[in-house]
Amino acid sequence: MNRQTKTKQAILDAALYLFHLKGFHATSLRDIGQKAQINPANIAYYFKNKNGLLEFCLTSYFEDYIDVLDRNVQVLDDKGPQECLMDLVRDILHFQAKNFLASSFIYGETALDSNLNREILSTYYMKENYYFQVVYEKGFKEKLFRHVSFPISMLQLKGQLSAPIIHARYSREVLHIFPQESYYIEKYIEDTIHFLHGTLFNNEPVRKLALS
Amino acid sequence: MNRQTKTKQAILDAALYLFHLKGFHATSLRDIGQKAQINPANIAYYFKNKNGLLEFCLTSYFEDYIDVLDRNVQVLDDKGPQECLMDLVRDILHFQAKNFLASSFIYGETALDSNLNREILSTYYMKENYYFQVVYEKGFKEKLFRHVSFPISMLQLKGQLSAPIIHARYSREVLHIFPQESYYIEKYIEDTIHFLHGTLFNNEPVRKLALS
């Protein structure tokens, strides 16, 4: 890794950490510079300005995210909609855990109506929605999914997927579970899939969870 | 309404609106003053400083929220845990829809790790958790709830409850559903209760959703 990519990475790491900690607007370039052990002017050099830094963070995150979706949906016909959706859930939750800092900061920002990054987010939302819609439609067509409302089911699923990130502090401090530890991630994945079986899939769960 | 409460309310309305729109740190007191048609110095007069304004927003919101929980859990023994939890879901979703601006801003802020309002939030999280735990425990004891992990189930439920707020823009722009309209609220409540039947409650749903 040459000098350039090294400082650039240091800036990104520091920025992501501080964004997740305090939010975008609350972190100054000075903070980032201090954390990354570089001069704030460097940020301008690499990312033009604060917004450029934000845009870079967002786009590189979403590129990878869309990639995860794309890879999964490409094998939709082989796996069938149920397997495909389960794998999507698995991969998305893994992806979010791996990119925890970025995920939590992005979820936090998107809760707001801010028009700062509206265009960027809109684009990726549309893409994300497209992939899920394809899976759902195949599921409906083959009668493997119950006849539920796609938007509502999608919104529920989004809630499930975002919960370990958005409520991370709540999880840690109150529930005493640690949504970044692989034990809990696997457990949460299992339960999210169970949720799909309970609300969306037509046939019985392949592997039942413990029932009392 | 006398002059005092009138300006105070104007400040609060403007603040909540702008916080929800741009986030706490991104809104200046000048913005609030302009939106509320008052002089920014008034904010200091009523709330001491910007943080005081934030604290007031948070505490008054959570007071009401805890009130909703409390009222429901007080009649736990009469209704039984299933009915009680369903009514909780109903009332919480209604409450959030009614206080949409505050809800979305607070969810946005709590996704971050900010230690600004850590103490306030911690307190209310603990309370919230207490009420749910009481309901769950009765449900477990009377074998009306399946033998699931409370923290994980709770996290899932939190995800369900926060989704219409956090993903409000996604809902509107991509899914074309409007999580503030009573039609969708009722529909979403129905589906959330269905989620409880599918993942938590032991007996069959009282009123089945359309199955294909």
Place this chain on the structure above:
DNA sequence: AGTTGTCGAGAACTAATTACAGGAATCCCG
């Protein structure tokens, strides 16, 4: 008249951004 509420101006501070200069790495031509 005295209390309470509102306003405008500005002080003190912090932020992003830009200009610029010194240094390091790299390249090119002798």
Place this chain on the structure above:
DNA sequence: CGGGATTCCTGTAATTAGTTCTCGACAACT
């Protein structure tokens, strides 16, 4: 192969803009 030129990278410092908060004056009720 070597040394100078060029490009790339980093740090300092000044500019500009925007923020909170205070203070004293003014208005409006009681």
